[in-house]
Amino acid sequence: MTASQAPRSVSARPGRPSGPRPRRPHGRRRLTVLRTLVVLVIALVVIAPLYWMLVVALSPRAELLGGALRVWPRTLTLENFERVFSAFPVVEWLGNSTAIAVSVAVLTTAVNLLAGYAFAQLRFRGSTVLFFIALATLTIPVQVIMVSLFRIVTGLQLYGTYWAVILPSAASAFGLFLARQFLLSIPKELIEAARLDGAGHFTVFMRVVLPISKPLVAVLFFMSLLSSWNDFAWPLIALRENRLFTLPIGLLYLQGQFNSDYGATMAFALIDIVPILIVFLVFQRFFVQGFARSGIK
Numbered sequence: 001m002t003a004s005q006a007p008r009s010v011s012a013r014p015g016r017p018s019g020p021r022p023r024r025p026h027g028r029r030r031l032t033v034l035r036t037l038v039v040l041v042i043a044l045v046v047i048a049p050l051y052w053m054l055v056v057a058l059s060p061r062a063e064l065l066g067g068a069l070r071v072w073p074r075t076l077t078l079e080n081f082e083r084v085f086s087a088f089p090v091v092e093w094l095g096n097s098t099a100i101a102v103s104v105a106v107l108t109t110a111v112n113l114l115a116g117y118a119f120a121q122l123r124f125r126g127s128t129v130l131f132f133i134a135l136a137t138l139t140i141p142v143q144v145i146m147v148s149l150f151r152i153v154t155g156l157q158l159y160g161t162y163w164a165v166i167l168p169s170a171a172s173a174f175g176l177f178l179a180r181q182f183l184l185s186i187p188k189e190l191i192e193a194a195r196l197d198g199a200g201h202f203t204v205f206m207r208v209v210l211p212i213s214k215p216l217v218a219v220l221f222f223m224s225l226l227s228s229w230n231d232f233a234w235p236l237i238a239l240r241e242n243r244l245f246t247l248p249i250g251l252l253y254l255q256g257q258f259n260s261d262y263g264a265t266m267a268f269a270l271i272d273i274v275p276i277l278i279v280f281l282v283f284q285r286f287f288v289q290g291f292a293r294s295g296i297k
Helices: 026-058 061-065 079-087 090-121 127-139 142-155 163-169 173-183 188-196 201-212 214-230 233-238 247-257 262-282 284-293
Strands: none
Touching: 026 079, 026 262, 079 090, 079 262, 090 127, 090 163, 090 173, 090 201, 090 214, 090 247, 090 262, 127 173, 142 163, 142 233, 163 214, 163 233, 173 214, 188 201, 201 214, 214 262, 214 284, 233 247, 247 262, 262 284
16 A cells, blocks of 8 residues: 555544533533522522411411411411301302402403404504503502592492492403504414405404414413402492402401401411412413513513
């Protein structure tokens, strides 16, 4: 074999390291650890009140009165829940809260979806002005309009009924903004194709827009449900009979009767929190998707 026929050595390509791949930098690993610690701290801050609420609700009254509250009670008891259920119509108030919150959520979701579709996909004179006027109502506190709202409700002879709480919450400016931003992401070609096939606006909304708007529906429904479930001031004014009260109003009456009974108070608060927490866990995936696709960060 001559020198010209000798095998040539394979030279390394320029710009590519010939040795083993470098290990992951320590700086990136430290950043990951730091982010994990920050998330854990935030989670502990959020979970700590719920944890202590559960501990107090399950602790015997003797331990609470003696100031011997522990990280976890020695003896678990349901006497605080029994005392709450025996003193107040909690089941009836829970049914009232559920009926009002679900009705408000369904009505608000439907109105905001239809209005958001109109502002996002239809073009009519004054649409931009109307949209910004609706957004401007976000700056008006609800306490400012309570007197006018009360006069309207009494004029319609709805005072003291469920409808006095449901109808004033039929739409929200933030829900309208969220629906418009989400529906703007729908390709106009898809809607135009349905229009060319002879579909009207309502048919396009029901068969084209609504099936691909499930994340938006979940966000609007949960936000309306949470707002109505926790609403206190207006139901306290609009509902005059004890049997129509909701859980937040009932919690106020419990604090008036059991002034120092923290176990009963925390037990009632758990009854108020657990249902809405379960709803959030069920709709969590759609809730995050709806916010991400709406451009809200």
